[in-house]
Amino acid sequence: MWATAMTAMRATARDRPNTLGAGVAVKRIQENMDNNNNLMIPAALVDKLVAAQHITVLTGAGVSAESGVPTFRDAQTGLWAQYSPTELASPEAFARNPQLVWNWYEMRRRLVEQVEPNAGHRALVELAAIAPQFTLITQNVDGLHQRAGSVNVIELHGGLFRYRCYECDMPVTAQEWQTGAIPPKCPTCGGNVRPDIIWFGESLPERNLALAFQASRVCDVFLSIGTSGVVAPASSLPYEALSNHATVVEINPKETELTYDATFVLRGPAGQILPALVAKMKQR
Numbered sequence: 678m679w680a681t682a683m684t685a686m687r688a689t690a691r692d693r694p695n696t697l698g699a700g701v702a703v704k705r706i707q708e709n710m711d712n713n714n715n716l717m718i719p720a721a722l723v724d725k726l727v728a729a730q731h732i733t734v735l736t737g738a739g740v741s742a743e744s745g746v747p748t749f750r751d752a753q754t755g756l757w758a759q760y761s762p763t764e765l766a767s768p769e770a771f772a773r774n775p776q777l778v779w780n781w782y783e784m785r786r787r788l789v790e791q792v793e794p795n796a797g798h799r800a801l802v803e804l805a806a807i808a809p810q811f812t813l814i815t816q817n818v819d820g821l822h823q824r825a826g827s828v829n830v831i832e833l834h835g836g837l838f839r840y841r842c843y844e845c846d847m848p849v850t851a852q853e854w855q856t857g858a859i860p861p862k863c864p865t866c867g868g869n870v871r872p873d874i875i876w877f878g879e880s881l882p883e884r885n886l887a888l889a890f891q892a893s894r895v896c897d898v899f900l901s902i903g904t905s906g907v908v909a910p911a912s913s914l915p916y917e918a919l920s921n922h923a924t925v926v927e928i929n930p931k932e933t934e935l936t937y938d939a940t941f942v943l944r945g946p947a948g949q950i951l952p953a954l955v956a957k958m959k960q961r
C-alpha cells in the first residue's frame with residue numbers, strides 16, 4: 678500500500694508544472710519511508726507532539742471511509758441513484774418532500790450503524806489523554822469519533838443521530854417523538870423533525886465554527902487528517918494554525934491542497950499512521 682501511494686505521488690509530482698514545490702513534497706514523503714517502504718515517523722515531529730501544550734485535530738471523510746462509511750455519492754445507490762444531493766440534502770428538498778428526505782437519512786443511519794470506529798478514531802482518544810489540551814474538530818456527521826470514546830467533539834456539519842424541529846428549531850430526541858409519523862413530529866410545536874445536519878445552502882453552526890477557529894489559532898500542533906482541504910471554511914483551519922506558527926501535519930493517502938504548505942506530510946491511512954504516532958509519543 679505504501680509503495681502504491683509513493684508511485685502515485687511521484688506520477689502526480691512529475692505532471693505538476695511547479696516542479697520545485699512538487700520535488701520538495703516528494704522528498705518529505707520519501708523521508709517517511711525506510712528502504713522497505715515502511716512508515717517512519719520523523720523524530721522532529723514526535724518532539725513537537727510531545728512538547729505541545731495544545732494539539733488540534735481536524736478530521737474529514739477519509740477517516741470515516743476507512744471504517745467503510747459510504748460517501749455521499751456511494752450512498753446514492755439503487756432507488757436513491759435518481760436523486761441529486763441537492764434533492765436530498767437541502768432545506769428546499771425537505772420542504773418539498775420531507776418523507777423522502779427523512780427516509781434517505783434513515784438509510785444512511787442504518788449504514789453507519791453497521792460499521793465500527795477504526796484504529797485512527799481510537800488513536801485520537803489516546804492522543805487526547807496524552808496532550809495537556811486537545812481539540813477535535815470533524816467534518817464527519819457519523820458520530821464514529823464519539824462511539825470510539827472522543828468527547829467534546831466539534832462537529833462542523835452536524836450529526837446524523839441528532840435531530841431538531843424544522844419549524845421551531847428545538848432539539849428533539851428519538852425518545853421524545855411518537856412513532857408512526859414520517860418524519861416524526863416535534864413534541865413542542867408539531868412541526869416536522871429534521872436531522873441536525875448542515876444542508877446545502879445552510880451556514881455552519883456559528884458557535885462551533887468560532888471554537889474551531891480559536892482552537893486552530895492557539896494550538897502548537899495541528900493535524901489535518903483525511904480531509905481533502907477544499908471545502909471552506911474548514912479548509913482554512915490549518916492555515917490559521919500555520920499563520921500562528923503551529924506545526925501543521927497532513928495525514929492523508931492522497932495529495933491535497935495542504936500538502937505543499939504542511940510542515941510534515943504523512944502519506945497513508947489514518948488507521949495506520951495515528952497509532953504509530955501515538956506509540957512513538959509513548960516511548961518518550
Ligand SMILES: [Zn+2]
Pocket residue numbers: 842843844845846847863864865866867868
Ligand atoms: Zn417544533
